[in-house]
Amino acid sequence: MSDAGELLTIAVDVVRGAADLVLAMRTEAIADVSTKSTRTDVVTAADRAAEAYVIDALRTRRPGDAVLGEESGEHSTAGTGTAGARREGMPEPASEAGRVRWILDPIDGTVNYLYGLPQYAVSLAAERDGLVVAGVVRNAATGEQWTAVRGGGAYRSGHRLACSAVTELSQTLVATGFGYAAARRAHQARVLAGLLPLVRDIRRFGAASLDLCFAAEGRFDAYFEKGLSAWDHAAGGLVAAEAGLVVSGLAGQPPGPDLVLAAPPGVYRQLHDALVAFDAAGGP
Numbered sequence: 001m002s003d004a005g006e007l008l009t010i011a012v013d014v015v016r017g018a019a020d021l022v023l024a025m026r027t028e029a030i031a032d033v034s035t036k037s038t039r040t041d042v043v044t045a046a047d048r049a050a051e052a053y054v055i056d057a058l059r060t061r062r063p064g065d066a067v068l069g070e071e072s073g074e075h076s077t078a079g080t081g082t083a084g085a086r087r088e089g090m091p092e093p094a095s096e097a098g099r100v101r102w103i104l105d106p107i108d109g110t111v112n113y114l115y116g117l118p119q120y121a122v123s124l125a126a127e128r129d130g131l132v133v134a135g136v137v138r139n140a141a142t143g144e145q146w147t148a149v150r151g152g153g154a155y156r157s158g159h160r161l162a163c164s165a166v167t168e169l170s171q172t173l174v175a176t177g178f179g180y181a182a183a184r185r186a187h188q189a190r191v192l193a194g195l196l197p198l199v200r201d202i203r204r205f206g207a208a209s210l211d212l213c214f215a216a217e218g219r220f221d222a223y224f225e226k227g228l229s230a231w232d233h234a235a236g237g238l239v240a241a242e243a244g245l246v247v248s249g250l251a252g253q254p255p256g257p258d259l260v261l262a263a264p265p266g267v268y269r270q271l272h273d274a275l276v277a278f279d280a281a282g283g284p
């Protein structure tokens with residue numbers, strides 16, 4: 001198995017445990033909700049518990065790797081406790097050059113989780129030297145799971161995924177999402193007002209990682225969003241790219257906080273140019 005394949009095996013194992021925890025905790029977790037950047041940006045006890053579970057599991061399986069988690073920021077998994085100690089037979093910690101960094105969203109779609117909408121996921125990607133090489137997204141509510149290894153294709157339940165073959169913007173079903181700050185939403189609404197008459201329709205499901213996985217299998221054609229963090233799109237972006245979507249920012253930029261666009265090759269340029277015209281990467 002390739003190095004990235006081994007990282008994926010670990011990721012799948014760890015994410016399954018985290019997703020089970022998220023689902024099992026829902027009743028108690030939604031009674032313990034705090035807010036972050038705005039009053040609509042929520043975090044529950046389950047976000048924190050799932051993040052701690054994943055970090056601890058990675059510390060045991062991959063001592064020396066780094067982790068970036070949405071709720072607790074950057075970590076080294078070297079740790080000092082029992083979980084951080086190296087055990088016989090474990091791999092040596094990676095050198096700085098080839099060091100692995102895990103990128104984790106313990107619950108993507110926390111508002112859906114709060115309301116009981118079955119569209120929330122644990123998302124975990126492995127990045128080596130700044131490049132995402134493996135990723136898994138698991139819908140904790142349904143058990144659906146998407147995986148990808150760089151250069152090895154994207155899969156759900158053993159089936160290799162391919163994005164849509166759409167070639168006309170007017171026939172393109174586009175998903176998007178909105179940030180939590182009012183000023184950003186006002187700008188996103190203006191972009192949407194420009195785009196909506198040009199496309200088949202718009203969808204907003206509430207979990208960026210799942211949006212990218214849905215695009216990977218053609219449940220809609222394309223996806224874009226401004227304001228995403230690495231944990232929202234690292235794993236799903238690899239799934240989408242491995243299914244054939246072009247995943248980028250605007251005007252030659254890589255996908256990032258200004259914009260993540262995932263579009264099938266047949267419609268990428270048309271959608272890209274429309275988003276440039278509506279200044280989708282601009283605004284607050």
Ligand code: IPD
Pocket residue numbers: 105107108109110111176177178179180205206207208209225227228232
């Ligand atoms: C959010 C979801 C949502 C997207 C937001 C994200 P969270 O992540 O992915 O779909 O529109 O931009 O912040 O807060 O549920 O982890």
Ligand code: CA
Pocket residue numbers: 047070105106107108109110
């Ligand atoms: Ca989250």
